[in-house]
Amino acid sequence: MEKIKANLIEHVKSSFPEASATNHDGNRLDFTVKKECIPSILTNFKDILGYIHLSHITCVDWLEEGEFEMIYIVWSPEDKIKIFVRTRVERDNPVMPNIDMIWRQANTYEREFREMYGIQFTGLVGAEEFILEDWDGPPPMRRDFDTEKYAEETFFHRPGREDALDVREEIIKRSLEEIPDYAKKYSR
Amino acid sequence: MREKATTLYLGPQHPGITGNMMIRLKVEGDTIVGAQTEVGYLHRAFEKLQEKRNWLQSFTLMCRYCVPETDPMEESYARAVEEIEGREVPIRAKYIRVMVLELARLASFMLWYGGQNGSLGLYTMGQWSVGDRNYILDLFEELTGGRVYHMYIWPGGVRRDLPKGFEQKVLKTMDYLEKRLGDYDDLMFDNAIFKKRTQGVGLVDKATAIEHGVVGAVLRGCGIKSDIRIDDPYEVYDKLDFEVPTAEGGDIWARALVRRQEARQSIRIIRQVIADMPGGSVYNKVPNPQKWILPKGDAYVRTESVRGEIGLYLVSDGGNMPRRVHLRGAAYVHAVSLLEDVLVGENVADVSAIMNSLGTCPPEIER
Numbered sequence: 001m002e003k004i005k006a007n008l009i010e011h012v013k014s015s016f017p018e019a020s021a022t023n024h025d026g027n028r029l030d031f032t033v034k035k036e037c038i039p040s041i042l043t044n045f046k047d048i049l050g051y052i053h054l055s056h057i058t059c060v061d062w063l064e065e066g067e068f069e070m071i072y073i074v075w076s077p078e079d080k081i082k083i084f085v086r087t088r089v090e091r092d093n094p095v096m097p098n099i100d101m102i103w104r105q106a107n108t109y110e111r112e113f114r115e116m117y118g119i120q121f122t123g124l125v126g127a128e129e130f131i132l133e134d135w136d137g138p139p140p141m142r143r144d145f146d147t148e149k150y151a152e153e154t155f156f157h158r159p160g161r162e163d164a165l166d167v168r169e170e171i172i173k174r175s176l177e178e179i180p181d182y183a184k185k186y187s188r
Numbered sequence: 189m190r191e192k193a194t195t196l197y198l199g200p201q202h203p204g205i206t207g208n209m210m211i212r213l214k215v216e217g218d219t220i221v222g223a224q225t226e227v228g229y230l231h232r233a234f235e236k237l238q239e240k241r242n243w244l245q246s247f248t249l250m251c252r253y254c255v256p257e258t259d260p261m262e263e264s265y266a267r268a269v270e271e272i273e274g275r276e277v278p279i280r281a282k283y284i285r286v287m288v289l290e291l292a293r294l295a296s297f298m299l300w301y302g303g304q305n306g307s308l309g310l311y312t313m314g315q316w317s318v319g320d321r322n323y324i325l326d327l328f329e330e331l332t333g334g335r336v337y338h339m340y341i342w343p344g345g346v347r348r349d350l351p352k353g354f355e356q357k358v359l360k361t362m363d364y365l366e367k368r369l370g371d372y373d374d375l376m377f378d379n380a381i382f383k384k385r386t387q388g389v390g391l392v393d394k395a396t397a398i399e400h401g402v403v404g405a406v407l408r409g410c411g412i413k414s415d416i417r418i419d420d421p422y423e424v425y426d427k428l429d430f431e432v433p434t435a436e437g438g439d440i441w442a443r444a445l446v447r448r449q450e451a452r453q454s455i456r457i458i459r460q461v462i463a464d465m466p467g468g469s470v471y472n473k474v475p476n477p478q479k480w481i482l483p484k485g486d487a488y489v490r491t492e493s494v495r496g497e498i499g500l501y502l503v504s505d506g507g508n509m510p511r512r513v514h515l516r517g518a519a520y521v522h523a524v525s526l527l528e529d530v531l532v533g534e535n536v537a538d539v540s541a542i543m544n545s546l547g548t549c550p551p552e553i554e555r
Contacts, residue, residue: 027420028488052398053398053401054401055401055488055490055497055499055516056488056499056501056514056516058501058512058514058516059514060503060511060512061512071501073488073499073501075420077414077419080419080420082420082488084488103399103400103401104399104400104525104529105399105400105401105521105524105525105526107525108520108521108524108525127224129228130227130228131227131228131231131554132228132231133228140233140236141235141236143239145236147233147236147237147240
């Protein structure tokens with residue numbers, strides 16, 4: 001395993017000198033590259049090194065650092081190693097290269113990230129709407145989007161169901177019934 | 189004369205659709221010439237909600253990602269947290285986890301039997317298999333208190349030890365189910381209608397499978413031997429003896445053959461696990477959940493479910509809540525990009541059979 005990893009690091013460094021590698025325990029190996037290199041390094045992994053399975057694409061919002069991190073996880077059935085290809089993109093006006101010509105399924109991930117994080121992928125084809133319908137707010141998976149605040153502002157409580165309300169008392173008020181004595185001790 | 193193309197909206201409320209999603213079909217007569225998956229009827233923003241919950245509160249949402257098989261998600265989360273924290277899990281807990289995962293697989297296979305046949309009009313199978321699934325749910329109820337959502341496999345081990353005499357009950361149920369699987373074969377695989385409706389329908393070839401990142405039984409139905417339990421073993425799967433069935437053809441029939449064998453392999457695994465189960469504790473206690481802080485780090489873990497590989501990416505920024513949870517179920521690729529391609533050229537009547545066969549589960553797509 002360690003020998004395969006060493007060979008992989010050597011191969012990647014020869015083609016992408018600026019890539020930095022981090023070795024982890026078990027069958028995991030991380031590479032960090034510039035975002036422009038993503039399509040070429042993934043093609044390299046798929047076509048030359050046999051990492052044919054794109055297992056996952058994910059995006060993490062590092063709000064404090066003003067960056068999104070994109071991570072592409074590829075897997076080789078022969079080497080049995082998980083490769084993490086990581087890159088960072090600035091949070092203001094984020095643009096990433098599109099990789100759905102390498103793996104067709106990447107299209108689904110990219111459509112989701114465009115909607116949920118507001119990341120644009122160059123040349124991405126696919127309906128603008130994926131999960132959200134008629135959405136005009138900010139991309140909701142960003143860390144600075146407050147779900148609770150949005151819900152409070154957008155929706156309203158059913159009358160008698162406002163927050164922190166004693167629902168039993170409201171129901172009794174509406175039905176004009178007295179609280180029975182035995183139940184009074186439970187009432188607030 | 190060429191038929192005029194019309195648009196057919198299949199779902200979101202349709203008995204043939206496996207959950208709340210819609211497929212926008214372009215049809216010419218009965219033949220599909222274009223398809224587009226439309227989701228958004230079920231988005232619950234679990235991933236966003238989990239970012240505001242501590243590590244244990246977040247765990248309670250994991251099993252709710254997808255109803256037919258809830259334990260792989262719990263197990264993924266538990267394992268990801270353990271990987272980030274470096275927490276040891278008692279060996280007995282690992283055996284119990286495998287038993288629960290395989291029981292969940294069996295229960296999910298039973299639902300698939302019902303769904304796959306129901307989509308072709310063979311309703312008897314659904315009555316049988318969903319009825320038999322209840323025997324597994326009874327076991328879950330005794331073990332965990334819940335029939336569908338268990339919240340049993342949690343970080344550090346499992347929630348409690350097996351009740352007294354539970355192993356014997358499981359073995360008895362396995363004997364019964366093994367006998368029943370023979371009955372299912374008579375009804376399903378010796379059935380001329382089933383053969384006619386499934387052979388050569390919903391074709392996925394090897395090249396398409398790799399291009400789309402296909403996983404699980406769909407990949408094995410193309411003749412590619414791939415199973416996370418063997419390739420990237422977790423818990424105690426590397427100590428167990430079982431086979432990974434494959435079939436050639438890449439159609440619904442091939443995938444059904446694979447699943448038929450896999451259900452039997454699950455029974456085989458459960459028997460082994462019970463025979464080999466060591467004693468000892470089942471839980472490596474975690475700190476007070478309110479003060480439980482994980483070190484900085486990330487983990488990507490994969491679990492084999494009936495629908496295929498489930499991947500969970502978990503990030504900790506050194507706080508008491510997850511920075512990011514991202515679950516990728518098999519349906520995320522099967523039911524969007526792959527389904528859109530596979531449906532072209534098929535008959536409208538086969539859409540639901542193809543969806544069932546690809547393991548479509550809409551809650552996995554939009555989470």
